[in-house]
Amino acid sequence: MVTNEQLAELLFPEIHETVEDLEKRYPPRALPEGAQVTRFAPSPTGFLHTGSLFTSMISCMSAKKTKGVYFFRLEDTDTKRTVEGSAQDLIDQLAYFGIEADEGYNPKGDIGAYGPYKQSERADIYKTVIKDLIIKGRAYPDFCTPEDLDAIRKQQEAIKALPGYYGEYARDRNLSNEERVARIQAGTPWVIRFYSNGNHDRKIKFTDVIRGEIELQENDTDVVILKSDGLPTYHFAHVVDDHFMRTTMITRGEEWIPSTPIHLDMFRALGWKPPKYAHIPAILKLDNGNKRKLSKRKDPEAAVSYFLEQGYPAQSLLVYLMSIANSNFEEWTIANKCFDLDRFPFSIKKVANEGALFDQEKMNYFSREVITAMPLDIEFQQVCAYASAHDAKLHGKIEENPEYVKTILNIGKQDKNPRKDYAKYADIFPLVRYFFDDEFEDILAAGLPFNPKLGKDIVKAFLVDAKEEMPFDTDESAWFNVIKEIGSKHGFARANKEYKENPDAFLGSVSDCAELLRVAIVGTNQSPNLHQIMAILGKDRTLARLQRVIDSL
Numbered sequence: 001m002v003t004n005e006q007l008a009e010l011l012f013p014e015i016h017e018t019v020e021d022l023e024k025r026y027p028p029r030a031l032p033e034g035a036q037v038t039r040f041a042p043s044p045t046g047f048l049h050t051g052s053l054f055t056s057m058i059s060c061m062s063a064k065k066t067k068g069v070y071f072f073r074l075e076d077t078d079t080k081r082t083v084e085g086s087a088q089d090l091i092d093q094l095a096y097f098g099i100e101a102d103e104g105y106n107p108k109g110d111i112g113a114y115g116p117y118k119q120s121e122r123a124d125i126y127k128t129v130i131k132d133l134i135i136k137g138r139a140y141p142d143f144c145t146p147e148d149l150d151a152i153r154k155q156q157e158a159i160k161a162l163p164g165y166y167g168e169y170a171r172d173r174n175l176s177n178e179e180r181v182a183r184i185q186a187g188t189p190w191v192i193r194f195y196s197n198g199n200h201d202r203k204i205k206f207t208d209v210i211r212g213e214i215e216l217q218e219n220d221t222d223v224v225i226l227k228s229d230g231l232p233t234y235h236f237a238h239v240v241d242d243h244f245m246r247t248t249m250i251t252r253g254e255e256w257i258p259s260t261p262i263h264l265d266m267f268r269a270l271g272w273k274p275p276k277y278a279h280i281p282a283i284l285k286l287d288n289g290n291k292r293k294l295s296k297r298k299d300p301e302a303a304v305s306y307f308l309e310q311g312y313p314a315q316s317l318l319v320y321l322m323s324i325a326n327s328n329f330e331e332w333t334i335a336n337k338c339f340d341l342d343r344f345p346f347s348i349k350k351v352a353n354e355g356a357l358f359d360q361e362k363m364n365y366f367s368r369e370v371i372t373a374m375p376l377d378i379e380f381q382q383v384c385a386y387a388s389a390h391d392a393k394l395h396g397k398i399e400e401n402p403e404y405v406k407t408i409l410n411i412g413k414q415d416k417n418p419r420k421d422y423a424k425y426a427d428i429f430p431l432v433r434y435f436f437d438d439e440f441e442d443i444l445a446a447g448l449p450f451n452p453k454l455g456k457d458i459v460k461a462f463l464v465d466a467k468e469e470m471p472f473d474t475d476e477s478a479w480f481n482v483i484k485e486i487g488s489k490h491g492f493a494r495a496n497k498e499y500k501e502n503p504d505a506f507l508g509s510v511s512d513c514a515e516l517l518r519v520a521i522v523g524t525n526q527s528p529n530l531h532q533i534m535a536i537l538g539k540d541r542t543l544a545r546l547q548r549v550i551d552s553l
Ligand code: GLU
Pocket: 040, 041, 042, 043, 075, 238, 251, 252, 253
């Protein structure tokens, strides 16, 4: 007669610790009442999904707001999907968003007493727990080959039974220990499965922090918990890690809701109290009238890197994501004239359980606000970093004359109602290229957008006089008065009202004159205050441009 202990010893002779030893090594955390221990547990697949950033932000905020602990765990048990070096990228990207873990995995060395925080380094911990489960008869080796499993699946399909390894279909769950030992000793490959006592006809209830009570069918599947490569599956690693890392609240994607009965089944088998679950809704996209999850393959905005390449400040994306997380956030930003997430009273309970549609317009709105409110020095620093990585032209201009670029960025920033031109740093160069003489030449070569209703001769005559008479050392209103006078000489009304009252008597109004000047000096009819632009260009460059344009007409 072979006992469970003997079987466990044969399977895991290298394991000498017990679950009790682990309980001692990872004691409950001494934290104040209500403090949440949360985590972000990505797989190193070389990609930070926007939805994952959303989840990690919520995890991090939940811990911060309750004076708890937020940690980072690397879930690298799916070795086929692991991309070398991507763990560091994940850490760097999260740090860029200010989502820095109190403890967790770090390629330079873990921080914290509940590690290792990289699952592939925790094999002995999982095996210790599995050994215990085998002794208790709640786990067993399964010798099915892929072909055997395929045959089971076909058999189920034929009679329309639910798929899976459960009940009568769990071929190896009731093998005798003698048989198991014989197969192990014969070198038959095995995996370890959980022995479920659940019943699919019964319901299990749990309270989700976001969704309230959820009722699902009990788990009755004997899921694989240890793969043939000696590493655990997600289901088992989640249960073991979040128990021994003393997580109090699991914040994870809603795609895990259907698996939760498996996890609760295991917590029960192990006699452990499950943590709270907060299943975070996915960020959605409208596709031909149907809502679907942001897709890594189809949607560029599914990757956080997309926003960074476009030069969205980290804060903009976080602010936008927070507006999805807590719908009262936008109102709060307006009332408090502030986008500081640390000050916002975030509440995980207020997260809507319906996934939000990703709204680029809204994202741009928040980003314009964030960039406008940003102190010039910080904006400039971020623009420099963005340009050096992603925008060669802007980078070149910064290298040539950083102060000049800074002056350009400062236009209108101090105004009472500042302009909000940039939603992202990639918007900057196309909007300000006319400040650079080489670019102005290209704009000129492409043709200037003068009002087609005004003949070339009129434009030219007006510009010649403007070049001669325009003052450079006066304030804006004195300068504008001179423009009015020059315009009037050429047949333009001094005021818009005057023109409107008698449109046939004039070629246009002073606004049309101002537009001619604007087009001649900056090459576009959309720009910030022209008087300010001329001050930045300086008298000589402004006059030289007017001359270039006059000559080209
Ligand atoms: N590694 C899992 C994932 O990326 C983590 C889920 C969880 O947070 O438990 O989906």
